Amino acid sequence: MTPELGHFVLALALALALVQSTIPLFGAARGNLLWMRSARSTAFGQVVFVGLAFAALMRAFVVSDFTVLNVANNSHSLKPMIFKVAATWGSHEGSLLLWVFILTIFGAAVAAFGSNLPETLRARTLAMQAWISVGFLSFLLFTSNPFERVFPPPLDGADLNPLLQDIGLAMHPPLLYFGYVGFSIVFSFAAAALIEGRIDTAWARWVRPWTLAAWISLTAGIALGSWWAYYELGWGGWWFWDPVENVSFMPWLLGTALLHSAIVTEKRDAFKSWTILLAILTFSLSLLGTFVVRSGLLTSVHAFAVDPERGLYILGLLAISIGGSLALYAWRAPMMEGGGLFKPISREAGLLLNNLILATATGTVLFGTLYPLFLEAVSGDKISVGPPFFNGAFVPMMLPLVFVMGLGPFLSWKRADLVGVLQRVRFVVVLAVLATLAIWYFAKGGPVLAYLSILIALWLFFASLREWALRVRLFEVPLQESIRRARNLPRAAHGMTLAHAGVAVLMIGMIGSSVWKSEEIAFVEPGTSVNIAGFDVTFEGVQRVRGPNYIADQGTLRVERGGSFVTALKPERRSYPVAQSTTTESAIRSTLAGDLYASITEPSLDKAEESGAWTLRILYEPFVGLLWLGAAMLVIGGSLSLSDRRFRVGAPQSSKARSTKPVAAE
Template sequence: MIAELGHYALVLAFMVALVQSTVPLIGAHRGDAVMMDLARPAALAMFLLVGTAFAALTYAYVVSDFSVINVAENSHTDKPMLYKVSGVWGNHEGSLLLWITILVTYALAVALFGRNLPPTLRARTLAVQAMITAGFLLFILFTSNPFLRLDPAPMDGRGLNPLLQDPGLAFHPPMLYLGYVGFSMAFSFAVAALIEGKVDAAWARWVRPWTLLAWMFLTLGIALGSWWAYYELGWGGWWYWDPVENASFMPWLAGTALLHSAIVVEKRDALKSWTILLAILTFGLSLLGTFLVRSGIITSVHAFASDPTRGLFVLLLLGVSVGGSLMLYAVRAPSLKGGGLFAPVSREGSLLLNNLLMATATATVLLGTLYPVFADALKLGKVTVGPPFFNAVFVPLMVPLILTMAIGPMLSWKRGDVKGALARLWLAAALAVGVFVVTWLLAGGGLDDVMAAVGLGLAVWLLVGVAVELADRVKLFRAPLGESLRRAGTLPRAAFGMTLAHAGVALVVAGVTVSSYWKEERVQVMVPGQTVTVSGWDFTFQGAREVQGPNYDAVEGSFVLSRDGEQIAVLTPEKRQYTSPPMPTTEAAIHTTGWADLYAVVGDAAQGQPGYVTRLYFEPLVPFLWYGALLMALGGIVSLTDRRHRVGAPTRKKAAAGPAAKPAGA
């Protein structure tokens, strides 16, 4: 009965979505306030209905209702409760329901917190959001119903993919979807603005918080996925340019460009047409990622489904939503004339360069991801595009981008002084050059060592550069300390958010560079008592034993980690064999110093000789990847608390003092 209630709630939600996507639009066209106001209660009704469906599916998983096909195929009575709940979105149907739930949550947030939005813009935005929701509700109802029954019901389920039975993967999809789907709000605002034919500074101020929120969640989602791949797959890496990794990275790149271009619209009334186009393309790339994951045209450990019918539906939805919005853009874009003019060397110019580099990087990743698909479809043979291609074409684009990230904030709006900006960045330049030279010499002074030295030099340049920019704002060391503190207290929080986010990028660049060039790996067969030294750290193998987990059997290895004769930690990696469904997994054991990770993996027993196959890694500066991602997300949170980003926050004027302000008869 609960499952049928969930299914019925989705049907009703679809009907509400049809109403919400049409009536407010008509009302906005006619100037009918009653019809426009219908969007808000409709958004609430749709949230309650979709929330009911999601709760019904979650209940079926929690109580192990194997009469529901989705539960029977993706759960098991022996699963820990965390993975019973995360199993709700650990499959195609459930993840699609989570997607729709987040869609209606964002719409409800706009309905509740966008009270001071212009009525016509709010009505049109919620209507466009309802159109997207209606499309996905059609998708789930006709091709991916999560509430289908199974008769007779099995005694137990098949279980969740063991690779997904991990805390990182329990939270990774919701975080990723909050980012993916969050960009739908920027898309809805953009289409609503095209319908109205009006894009101005106020529109940019409305759209920036939603874009920033989506970008923050997507940053955390990508970081969680990278962290999961690092410690769960047991290969010692954190990024492989996997097609599904790229599917989340592309909207992140486009969304970053959108964030920066919206600043120019708000501050200088320029780049309006470009910003609208970016909003459309960013959400389009989110839909493209959904298509890649569900179509079966790519092979990935992250992919949910391989049903061409479902993939065709998503492709149709992508074509209608993005194609339709691009047609509207083609009609309306010529009327979106920019207001403020600016010189190439200016704050606007640096943000434009940022956009061009980000857009080029996005196109590069898109080409590398889709080229094998097109080559296969055109019978050109099987083509593999892997890390060498992406590293060769993507990394050079990041060098000028990082250089500009430190210079841009030092430039003035409209017309900047690049010589003056560089003069204030002398400390950053000096330290960056010093780090480059020292790194290059220590690495061996060869041609192959140049890129490693460049990477570390860029990280230092950006990290020191953002610190100098913040110090320059508050006149640190150029004014009394009390005045500097007062200036810091009056700075908008978005300024601190930018500093934190850019510092996070610097940490990520340092982590990527050092872990890529100075990682050490040892692969060997080890017997109990044997010691292997990796970069000055001693791994002593104590042997292996069989252990029993809640729903798996495992071989657990034991390594004593020591340095200079002093024991530091005991590492216990596992080689697991799950029973439902049958599948082996590798569980790495990691000890971190905060600056580096010591990483141990135990494999199968060696054939024809005693001992076990082991892999040992020294991973320098890998923790900086996670520090950097968290710092970027923290920058987003700090920026969101800026009063200027609070949707609908009015500026209250103080009453004039004096006789004129006195009430009559006073």
């Protein structure tokens, strides 16, 4: 009975979404306060009904209700409870229900915390959000019912893809969806502002925290997915330019541009068209990602292999959302005032360059991702666009951006004194050059581009610290005074410093693990030793171990350095009988200096019966730990900025705005 209740409340949520998408718009047009405020009640009703549906589906997975087709196809009675819960969003239908649930959460959040918004703007924003809900709720109910029954029910389930039975990937989709869907509310704010014709500094202040919250979640989701791929897939890589990785990366790039563009709109009443367009395109790319992974175009561990009819439905939603919003933008954007003027050397100019580079980089990734799909659809030819293209086209584009990131905070608004800026950063340049020379001395080799990238990363790191030190006048005044200044700084200032420094740390991790990586692959028997990066790794054999729903061959590796014992690594090769598949569980010794990474694969067929030989893969990846540290600094820095008191205090309404506040119809 619970699945039927879940299906019923989804239908009720669709009915509320239809009401919310129309009545508040008419109310805003006619100045009817009662109709406008109905959006709050319907937004709360939607989140309650969709939340009940999500809880009903989760219960079906927890109790292993195999009369539900979704549960029968994606769960098993022997699966650990944590993965039964995670299986709720491990399928196409379940993940889409989570998508809609998060969508309604953001709508309800605006209804609950948007009391400082003008009534008309809030009503139109919630109406736009409801139109998105109508599209996806109808998609769920008409093509992807998560509560569909199966008769006769199987005795047990088919189990979830073993690669997805991991705590890292259990948390990856919710974080990613909070990022994807978080940009929907920014999109709704932009569409509402275009309809209203009101885009000013107050609007930018309202939009910034929602943009920042979505960006933080998307950053954490991408980082967690990269970490999962690194330790779970057994390849030792953290980014593969997989099309499904790319469709999450593109909204992140444009979302970063949007975040900085909104700052200019708030501080200088400029970049209005940029901010609105970036809000539309960022969410459009989120919808594009939803289409790519659910249309059947791709075969990937990330993708949901579904029938093309569902893909056509999402393509229709994509065309309506993008086409309608861009048409509205083309109609209303020319009416927006240009805002404040600025000189070529100014903070506005630096942020404009930031937008241009990020938009160009996004276009490059978009082209490399979609061109093979278009070519195959038109001509039937299959080509692969992989890391060589993306690394060659994308990476050099990022270096000027990182340089500007370090210089931008030193520039003043409107017009900057370039000579004064150069005087403040001259020690930063010296430190970056000396540190790069030190790395060159110890690394003893490597491409010139790697050292140039390291130099720019170190420039950004030291420049970020220098800018913060100037704010608190570190070493210029007594330490107690500097601490007092640091406490009085807005949290957003600390967040910016930490996030920019995090980009530098992340870059060093990327470069070190890519350029100076060592790798050894060998057939090994008990007693075989392999030397890599100064470590002596001895293979001691394999033993059979049993997990809750798998059987594993667990290898034991003794690691020594200079004759002294360092650690023991235990990589596994797991077999899942129900899913009839195997996975590689790597073993990793992690330090900030580098990771020693080991995995074993199927034994050599021609040697297994005689000597029990296995294929051992060992890598040493310098500085790869800095990659995860840098990602964590980005998330923490963004969270610090989001906690800034200025984001919790609404922009004051002008007396004119208060005097024109609509009144309820009699």
